[in-house]
Amino acid sequence: MSGSWLLLLAVLLCLLLLAVVLALVVTDPGPRGGRGRRVRPPRSAFRRAAKGGELARxxxxxxxxxxxxxxxxxxxxxxxxxxxxxxxxxxxxxxxxxxxxxxxxxxxxxxxxxxxxxxxxxxxxxxxxxxxxxxxxxxxxxxxxxxxxxxxxxxxxxxxxxxxxxxxxxxxGRNRAIDVAWLELDPVAEVEADDEAQAEKPVTGPPVERHPFLVMAGMGFDAEIMGGTSEELKSSVGWTAYVVTGMRKLFVKRFQVRWTVDGQAQKQVAARTIVFGNCGILTGGIVLMPQAQLDDGLLDCVVVSPKTIFGWGALAGRVLSRSEKDMTQLVRRTGSEFTVEVDDAHPVQVDGDVIGEAHRLRVTVDKQALIVRVR
CATH class of the missing domain: 3.40.50.10330 (Probable inorganic polyphosphate/atp-NAD kinase; domain 1)
Structure with missing residues (x-):
């Protein structure tokens, strides 16, 4: 009997792990149903000249x-x-x-x-x-x-x-203004203006690399998956390619994260990954970031840090239940500016594309900077 229960527990944990991998890295490429929606007239139908009723340009x-x-x-x-x-x-x-x-x-x-x-x-x-x-x-x-x-x-x-x-x-469709987020790899350190001695010294460091993202960016586990999944595999099996890579990368070594939110230092944590989101709904309606809004001028940050397979299972349960409470394996914060510092360089991704490795990150957001067309 005990063996049967252990087998059942293992199966459930595998299912939860698969769900959390899907939640963190996978998107659904299938078509969305538009059936039953009223067809909006073309925008040109609303642009009439003042005289004669002729269509405008x-x-x-x-x-x-x-x-x-x-x-x-x-x-x-x-x-x-x-x-x-x-x-x-x-x-x-x-x-x-x-x-x-x-x-x-x-x-x-x-x-x-x-x-x-x-x-x-x-x-x-x-x-x-x-x-x-x-x-x-x-x-x-x-x-x-x-x-x-x-x-x-x-x-x-x-x-x-x-x-x-x-x-x-x-x-x-109609216009909707959304936020545009920006991620800088290894940004040059800022010099305090009131420190004359320091101000006289040239600030050294690599040039700022500023990358936009509209959905999510991250360092660690998620970037490892994006970088480790070949285009050939994605072409042949679609989004399930990420699941295969994700199961291999599940226990990528944790790394110490020193981070701030809007200038306030946060508790240092040993993380598998740190993710910044402009929106929070993932594949299958899974909500990783319950408070995320595309147009509020804020970003949501999630630090994922499970130690064991049981930790991953608890994390998956918390995400799937849409709980907004933090836990040891899952810490969430909201702000308009984040900084991250780690000891060793780790891969970084923006909207699914790996853009390099970095020791430090700075993440900011421009409120409602982009107009998009929606239904």
């Missing part, structure tokens, strides 16, 4: 395509041009990303062209690159999500899996 979109995420670029261009024609928009301007420019330069060119809408067609990296160019402008971004990501689309209720439907929402 037809609007125009720029579509920035990541060709590595689109099976047939020519077919995609034809389909999206047809959507524009049905919605009485001008023929769109198309750009393609390159290895050297994943979308930022193309988005800036589109802004210079005076377009009314910029739509990245690609994965989370393409969306992030375009957002850099549009942040601070009033030109909206319409998401045409592809790849194994799509967490931002999920949190904003933007359809994915159907590019034509996503584009229709981009053209005819």
């Amino acid at each position: 037809r609007q125009r979109a720029a579509i920035i395509i990541n060709p590595t995420k689109v099976p047939d670029v020519a077919v995609a261009r034809d389909e999206l041009a047809a959507v524009c024609e049905r919605l009485e928009w001008d023929e769109p301007i198309f750009y393609e990303t390159t290895v050297d420019d994943p979308g930022t330069g193309q988005a800036r060119l589109a802004v210079d062209e005076g377009v009314d809408l910029v739509c990245p067609l690609g994965g989370d990296g393409t969306i992030r690159a375009v957002a850099v160019a549009l942040a601070g402008t009033r030109i909206p971004m319409g998401m045409l999500p592809r790849g194994t990501g799509n967490l931002l689309a999920r949190n904003l209720d933007v359809p994915f899996g159907d590019v034509e439907e996503s584009f229709r929402v981009a053209c005819s």
